[in-house]
Amino acid sequence: MIKSIKNFGKYCLFLVQVFKRPDKWRVFFKSLIFEIDKLGVDSIPLVLIISLFIGAVICIQMTINIVSPLIPSYSTGLATREILLLEFSSTMMCLILAGKVGSNIASEIGTMRVTEQIDAMDIMGVNSANYIVLPKIIGFVLFVPVLCVLSMFFGLIGGWFIAEFTTMISVENYNYGLQSFFNEWYVWYGIIKTVVFAFIITSVAAFCGYYVKGGALEVGKASTNAVVSSSILILLADVILTKLLLQ
Amino acid sequence: MIEAKNVSKWFDGQRILYDINATFETGKTNLIIGQSGSGKTVFMKCLIGLLTPEEGEILYDGRKIRNMNNEERRQLRTEIGMLFQGSALFDNETVLGNVMFPLTMFSSLSKEEQLERAHFCIKRVGLENADKKYPSEISGGMQKRVAIARAIALNPKYLFCDEPNSGLDPKTSILIDELLSDITHEYGMTTVINTHDMNSVLGIGEKIIFINKGHCDWIGNDKNIFRAKSQSLNDFVFASKLFQEVKLVLEREVESEK
Known part of the structure; x- marks a missing residue:
């Protein structure tokens, strides 16, 4: 417990160091563009592939499991949309990105x-x-809404493929479900969550890497710690944000 | 000139340095020597300000590190060049990028002037054809020379080198030593070199401080190191077979003089 409090204090002091005025703005902006490309743009293929498949799987699961004469057939599209917008494209996607981006940052800084x-x-x-951490945090926080929106879009496309290429649900029903009871706030809710999660992923991973002591073995441990810690914090933040933003 | 006055350092209740007093002179290559684990790296980190000694003072030309505020410390750091044991080059930058780094961050020179200065430093260490290569594409000796070029880019007043010859063959070690000695005299820097390489001691040891188990046991130079009375220093200096042979020759010379 005391160790955790000490680490939290150390993390806060680390953030104070990180959020100081950059020495040279020109160098900072150059690093920022580089980090947006490395952490954000390079994650697009992963986000697209996972979202496409998970969207398809959610659509199949909904079609198989929601079988009742009392539930309208368009519910599949509606449920797929709500799951993607509310949880998958923000929380689940950020948990996956914690593995890719978090371990990348922790191992780079640890090395x-x-x-x-x-x-x-x-x-x-x-x-x-x-110099090292601020461009990573700002870059990823700025770009992650793009990843979130892409994930939402391609998740819905994944569901649409099931409707189009199988006989499980008609395209008309799926599209009708997607458009029914749409609440725009859910998109903003997802984006706000991803911004907070992006901050957690980058700052926790950078913290784990920055204070590595030892050699290659410790760099590996720091990378693992970064992923585990940021995943737990993401889930904790998810509970708090859901309570704050949806109630 | 850098002065260390009664410097003591503890780690987790264990004392590592015991009241070390030493002066590092301007325009000279000052060597800190000692066995592995003797505390010389900790002492050097205290000198640079990476570690804060629990007792004692470090003075840079009369300026106490302990009394400096953040801005003064920052200013002091721009006057310091450092050559690390593993070179510590930035992997994602080319040789030119590495040498340009301190210039980009701290100099008020124009881009063209920065490039000119970087090329001058690279040429000074004899790497004019490697400026576009990455650290992973050049040898260990070349990496050390890039690190020297980066260290001198801002014309520092103080140069620190942590085991500059580690992992290098004897011939390359001599080249690095000569380079360090030359630039020290050329720019009138206060150079502090942490080493346990006896070739360096004899080649460029204008002032030598011997650290043993955290104590400063002996201060001298390359001319009188073989005549030192310190038993711990003699054990260190004559540890290798080659220097045991040298010791026998010296003893025979002393006997014949009698």
Whole structure:
């Protein structure tokens, strides 16, 4: 318990270091573009593939499991849309991205630490936490809404493929379900959640990598810790945000 | 000039450094020598300010590190160049990018002037044909030279080198030593080198500080190291077979003089 409180304090102090004014804005913006490309744009294929398949699977599950004369046939499309908008494209997608982006950040920064690259920056007088971590946090937080919207869209397309290419549900019913009882706030709710989750993923992973001590083995452990910690925090934040934003 | 006054350091209740007093002179290559685990790296980290000693003071030309505020510390860091044991080059930057890094972050030079300075430093360490290569594409000796070029890019007043010859063959080690000695005299820097390489000690040891089990046991230079009375220093210096042979020759010389 005391260790956790100490770590939380250390994490807060780390964030204070990170959120200082960059030494050179030109260098910061150059790094920002690089990180948006590396962390955000490079994640698009993964997001598209997973969303497409999960959208299709949700559609199949809904069709198979919601079988009742009392439930209208368009419910499949409606349920697929609600699941994607409310949970999958924000929470589940960010849990998956915690694995890709979180481990990438923790191992990159951890390697920089054990090979003394961070010490080299500190000795030169560069605020290493700010220089390395801030572009990653800002870059991913800025780009993650795009990933969220793409995930929503391609998830719905995945469901549509099932309607189009199987006989489980008609396209008309699926499309009607998608358009029924639509609440625009759910899209914003998903986007707000992903922004918070993106902050958790990048800052926790950077924290785990930044304070690595030792060698390659510890870098691996830091990478694992980053994924586990950020996943737990994402789920915790999900409960809090759902309570705050939907009630 | 850098002064260390009664520097002591503890880790988890265990004392690592015991009241070390030493002066590192301007325009000279000052060597810190000692066995592995003797505390010389901890001492060097205290000198640079990466670690804070629990007792004692570090002074840079009379300026106490302990009394400096953040801005003054930042300013001091721009006056320091550092060569790390593993070179610590940035993997995602080319040789030119690495040398340009401190210039981009701290100099007020124009882009063209920064490039000119970076190329000058790269040329100074003899790597003019490797500026577009990445650290992973060059040898260990070349990486050290890039690290030296990066360290001198801002014309530092103080240069620190942590075991600059580790992992290098004897010939390349001598080249690195000569380069460090040359740039120290050329730019009038205060150079502090942490090493346990006896070739460096004899080649460039203008001032030598011997650390043993956290104590400063001996201070001298390459001319009088073989005549030192310190038993721990003699055990360190004459540890290798080669230097045991040297010791026998010296003893014979002393006897013949008698």
